[in-house]
Amino acid sequence: MKYAIETLSLTKVFSDWWGRNKVYAVEELDLKVEYNQVYGLLGPNGSGKTTTIKMLLGLLHPTNGRALVLGGDGRDTNISAKIGFLPEESYLYKYLNARETLDFYGRLFGLPAKVRKTRTEALLDMVGLTAVANRPVGTFSKGMARRIGLAQALINDPELLILDEPTTGLDPIGTRQIKDLIVQLAKRGKTILLCSHLLADVEDVCDMIAILYGGKIQEQGKVRQLLELSEKRQITTGHLSDKALGDIEQIIRHECSEFEVDSPMEKLENYFIKTVARAQQEKAKTSGAVSTTQISSFLKNRSGSEELLDKLVSADVSVSEKQDIGANEQAEEEKTQQPQTDESMLDKLTSSDQEFTVETKQVEPEPIRQIDEVNEDILDQLMGSGDTSEIETEDERNRGDFNDA
Amino acid sequence: MMHSIRAVAVNTIRQAVRMKIVAVFVLLLLVLLPVMGSAMGGDGTLKGRLQTFVSYGLSLTGFLLCLLTIAVSIYSLTSDLGDRQIYMVLTKPVKRYQLMIGKLAGVIILDAILLFFFSAFIYSITLAIPKFTKTSPEQIDRVNDEFFTARASLRPAEVDVSAEVQQQFQKGLKDGSIPQRAKTDRDLYGRVIATLTKEAKKDSRSVIPARELLWEFNNVKPANPGDDLYLRFQYDVSKSPHDLKVTGKWIAGDVRKFGDKIDVPIFTYESRDLIRTYQEIKIPSDVIADDGYLGVVFYNDPQLNDTVVMFTEEEGLEILYKADSFSWNFARAALLIFCRLIFLAALGVFSATFLSFPVAILLCIVVFFTGVISGFIFDSFDSLSENMGTLYFYTVRPLIKLLPQLDKANPTGYLVEARLLSWAALGRIAFFMVALKSMILFLVSIIIFSYKEIAKVII
Structure with missing residues (x-):
């Protein structure tokens, strides 16, 4: 199996009441998503993104062609046990509370009770809904519903994560958290199909993208390759004196005639996050959601949250049906009690991830580094202790070097 | 496999409870049943009061549970489809038939819990009514003999x-x-x-004045040899008496040995009773012959009656004897209601697979009420289709036969008349209503749902 997702001339035609073909939602789509890739499916409304996902998952029957997920049919329970799916809206049972919602989906995967409980609590913590875990999800805001929707998609530690418009309804901070999570999950070997019409989301996290229009792929390729203006160069420096600028201009004019000097603009997303973080630090009153940085803190705090993420990704739940439940529960208990075991499993995962991580870095767009810096600032402000040196990751060290430069 | 069915079933019950569908029905019954228990007087006798309460109480409970079953079974699936929660369920390792079984199981478990609760409630009130009613010892004896029992029936052979x-x-x-x-x-x-x-x-079956009529019964063998028998009959007349009553002179025993010298126990009884109303006469068991023979004679005394007395085919005449306890009969009657509920749950799930909520509700309610008057429906179709012969026999008739025959399996009828609902009769009804009809409906719904395009859009 080379591809996690593969479609062969996939076509979907919607018809009217009389069975007459009316709309070609997807036409002759050949999509190939490799394992451990974050693949972005871009397109305007009605371009066939969601229809493609629904065919992959067996919710729609293809009119023509085939859709293969993890080498098989998306309706096969052995396949769907390895998939996490977040639809374009979180279609939740309004009468269940957040904890019951996750427990329900955990039961559908046949997770043993202890594993379910552990993962439910970990996911609630991860998406920042522990405080409202006993509230019916019908009372949730759209953003909160999106968070619980994301949590349910991760309940089974999926190999493949299909996210349809995951950031819809989220505020910029929530959006950023979801994107960070996607990057982290990708680093841990997950394959992610991200479907969105929000270009910034896709640009920030995806390795590969395909742009759909009219049910057909218009362009596809690696993000950097598609976006890079190879005939141009950009140098970002600290403050320069007029003399230094003049010298540089002379050198550049010697090479080519184009020269432009400007102060770089900060992304609005980063600016917004910084402003809100500052206001939170000053304890400004608000009637809106307050604690919305759980995913960030979860991702940053290696001593606690890495362990949490380890728990989420290391539990072997996809084969739980075949395994003895008692043994599974015992194993999970051991994992919970002995983090060292998790670390060894994580080592195995990360050793194979290294190449992937390097490869990702090659196409990783610059803004991610910039946003991460902002997150560190926010975290320092919000958590009140900027001392994260002991738990600093290699990436963070790299970023530190980058900032210093 | 079981974990997903269980999860869906539990979720279905939660949905019914938390969406307050169940609360409405439960509240209604909790208010109405005690009111009925204290307010309903029947014909003024203790037996009449008990009969009225059990009849209305169990009928109301059964009716409301039937409506609840239809509503929950349909809503559970149509809301999942309409609100699209099903997208997040069917993309998990859940087969479609497992989802269907889970939904059906959830409704059936909910029904079982509610039916058990309300049956126990009605049963308790029924047992409490004699204790809280001022009445004579004769009345108490009468309800014990004619209500708090389960009697089997023997009918004379056709002439x-x-x-x-x-x-x-x-x-x-x-x-x-x-x-x-x-x-x-x-x-x-x-x-x-x-x-x-x-x-x-x-x-x-008609007796002119000064004549007598004999009915012969064989194999009369009560469960307990010492238990009394009950002769149940209804008078009809060619000319109505002024007081609408007929005097009956009855003899029961081994009439084969009647001669100049009668040497076997004989039971005689005389009473003037209302016409066209069921009457019961208690007969001691010692009049039964050793071989289980019992003869019953009615004499139309010309001094007391000036009309022909008739015993119609429909109402007829029968011998009743205790065969089981009221408690077990009540339990079987509740199970009979449960069979109805299972059928309606299967019908609800079936209709929800291809119809929207309002249309599915309409279909199920039509089928339900058709089932309540199925006898009339069957007779009408049979008489209207007399000339259609083979075509009707092989097309319309099997479809009509798929309808539930709820009126032929009326649980309150058994309890009000203290008539035995045997395990065999219950099993027969359960087989046709649950194992056959419900299963056919459910299998068809699984086939429809398995091929259904869940996210289909009609342009």
């Missing part, structure tokens, strides 16, 4: 009137009251014979 009918037919041909073509016209012959048979049977 063979074919020879008499043929005689009448030949006589009619001779005197010209029957046209000669009745001999060759099969249709006319059939109708004439049917009319003559009806008349002859009526005559065989």
Whole structure:
């Protein structure tokens, strides 16, 4: 199996009441998503993104062609046990509370009770809904519903994560958290199909993208390759004196005639996050959601949250049906009690991830580094202790070097 | 496999409870049942009061649970489809048939819990009514004998009137009251014979003044040899008496040994009772012959009655004897309601697979009420379709037969008349209503749902 997702001339035609073909939602789509890739499916409304996902998952029957997920049919329970799916809206049972919602989906995967409980609590913590875990999800805001929707998609530690418009309804901070999570999950070997019409989301996290229009792929390729203006160069420096600028201009004019000097603009997303973080630090009153940085803190705090993420990704739940439940529960208990075991499993995962991580870095767009810096600032402000040196990751060290430069 | 079915079933129950669908029905019953228990007086007797309460209480509970079952079973699936929660369920390792079984199981478990609760509630009130009612010891004895029991029934064998009918037919041909073509016209012959048979049977059950009528029963063997028997009958008359009553003189025993010297126990009884109303006479068990024979004689005394007394075919005359306890009969009656609920749950899930909520509700309610009057429906179709023959027999009739025959399996009828609902009878009804009809509906719904395009859009 080379591809996690593969479609062969996939076509979907919607018809009217009389069975007459009316709309070609997807036409002759050949999509190939490799394992451990974050693949972005871009397109305007009605371009066939969601229809493609629904065919992959067996919710729609293809009119023509085939859709293969993890080498098989998306309706096969052995396949769907390895998939996490977040639809374009979180279609939740309004009468269940957040904890019951996750427990329900955990039961559908046949997770043993202890594993379910552990993962439910970990996911609630991860998406920042522990405080409202006993509230019916019908009372949730759209953003909160999106968070619980994301949590349910991760309940089974999926190999493949299909996210349809995951950031819809989220505020910029929530959006950023979801994107960070996607990057982290990708680093841990997950394959992610991200479907969105929000270009910034896709640009920030995806390795590969395909742009759909009219049910057909218009362009596809690696993000950097598609976006890079190879005939141009950009140098970002600290403050320069007029003399230094003049010298540089002379050198550049010697090479080519184009020269432009400007102060770089900060992304609005980063600016917004910084402003809100500052206001939170000053304890400004608000009637809106307050604690919305759980995913960030979860991702940053290696001593606690890495362990949490380890728990989420290391539990072997996809084969739980075949395994003895008692043994599974015992194993999970051991994992919970002995983090060292998790670390060894994580080592195995990360050793194979290294190449992937390097490869990702090659196409990783610059803004991610910039946003991460902002997150560190926010975290320092919000958590009140900027001392994260002991738990600093290699990436963070790299970023530190980058900032210093 | 079981974990997903269980999860869906539990979720279905949660949905019904938390969406307050159940609360409405439960509240209604919790208010109405005690009110009915204290307010309903029936015919003024203790037996009448008990009969009225059990009849209305169990009917109301059964009816409301039927409506609840229809609503929950349909809503559970149509809301999942309409609100699209099903996207997040069917993309998990859940097969579609497992989802269907889970939904059905959830509704059935909910029904079982509610039915158990309310049956126990009605049962408790029923047992409490005599304790909180001022009444005579005779009334208490009467309800113990005629209500708090489960009695089996014996009916006399049909009288063979074919020879008499043929005689009448030949006589009619001779005197010209029957046209000669009745001999060759099969249709006319059939109708004439049917009319003559009806008349002859009526005559065989009619007693003119100063005459008597004998019914013979075989294999009369009560569960407990010392238990009394009950003769249940209804008078009809050719001319209504001024007080609408008939005096009956009854004799019961081994009438085969009647002679100049009667040496076997004989039971005699005389009473003046209302016509066209069920009457019961208690007969001691020692009048039954050793071989289980029992003869019952009615004498129409011309001094007391000046009318022909008739015992119609429908109401007839029967011997009742205790065969089981009221408690077990009540439990079986509740199980009979449960069979209905299972059928309606299967029907609800079936209709929800291809219809929207309002249309599915309409279909199920129509089927339910059709089932309540199924006897009338069947008779109507049979008589209207007489000339359609084979076509009707092989097309419409099997479809009609798929409808539930709820009126033929009325649980309150058994309890009100203290009539035994045997395990065998319950099993027969359960087989046809649950194992056959419900299963067919459910299998069809699984097939429909398995091929259904869940996220289909009609442009």
